[in-house]
Amino acid sequence: MIRDRVDQMLSDYFKPAGGAVALAPQVIRRAEGADRDAEALLDRLAVSATAEGVRLIRLGRQARGESGAARRLIERAREELHDYLRGRRVYFSVPVDLHEAPEFQAKVLRAAGDIPFGQARPYAWVAKRIGHPGAVRAVGTALGKNPVPLIVPCHRVLKSDGGVGGYIFGTRLKGRLLEIERTTPVLEGCTSTRILCRVGCSHLRRARPENRVVFASVEDARSVGYRPCRVCRPAQVA
């Protein structure tokens, strides 16, 4: 590039900043004290499924599914939960079976399911969305009995004052899940295929970690020669 006035201004502007020296001990402390509660949660979870989808996730011992289809769904749900809790998945593709949920609760759960990964909404937002703006407390109760926590993200619903609110697996874990979602990238491209995926897509899972690049939007990725994946369709969510 030709050196000119703009170059000079940019060079001045981007001068290295000091003050990063004390970072090393902080980072080492963070690495050693990392909270592994969320990663360990899966070992304590029992997932049960019908042939149609996951119907219940609770603390307990994992039992075998009743049919072959149910067993396959349980295995798939556990894999997806494993990735999610480690910050390697931003969406669930395994179906849920909410047939046993009463109508009001099913509506609440569907509304909670519309809250995108990494975001949060107040209980009142859910109440308004299902057309019962006065039913904030009932929304809280319905979410508290969420049959499929994590997959239906009731942890993304918070109190209006910004407080975390209750959670089936404890408030501490709710905070930890929100933290995981705050630090998990959503869109990653594979440098060898130049395909952009949502994190967790099966296509991307085959890409080595050093071949992954994060993008802020589908348009950004397109502007530098990446195309959206046809399997996970990132264009529909971001």
Next chain:
Amino acid sequence: MDRERALMRRVAQGDGRAFTDLVEAYGPKLMAVATRLLGSRADAEDAVQRALLQTYQAARSYEPRWAVSTWLYRVLTNVCVDELRRRGVRAAHAAAAGAEEPAPAFEAPGDAGRRIDVARALAKVPREARVLLALHYVNGLGNAELARIRGISINTVKSQLARGKSILRAALTEGGQA
């Protein structure tokens, strides 16, 4: 470069001293890139910490055919770009809820209104080009390394930088600065 790779091997073995040396060597440059991309020092520090945490935890899987700096910048830009995505989402949600979008907070350390002009002009440059400009001007990184860091072709790097600069030039000229 071999010295750096030896340093990385020690980091992988859990050598805290080696990690401190690495942070001292690259910390200020990483901070500069992050500060310029994210606009606030606090956000930049958080991003650099998260990037360093990732490198520390992944040191074992470090691929020695890469320069250490390439890897560090890749991890850092990944963190910063995702943070920029998150801000876009927050702004869109706030706008939908009828709240006014907060003006971007650009840091203007000490001296000049000129810095603010550059910051304003940079805000008009598309995100990918802005990331490349920051990496190029903080560190004088060449096109080939920029291409590896962002996983794009060298020609794309060239065209993005040229386009970014022409947008900047136009914006600064408009303001009577260049």
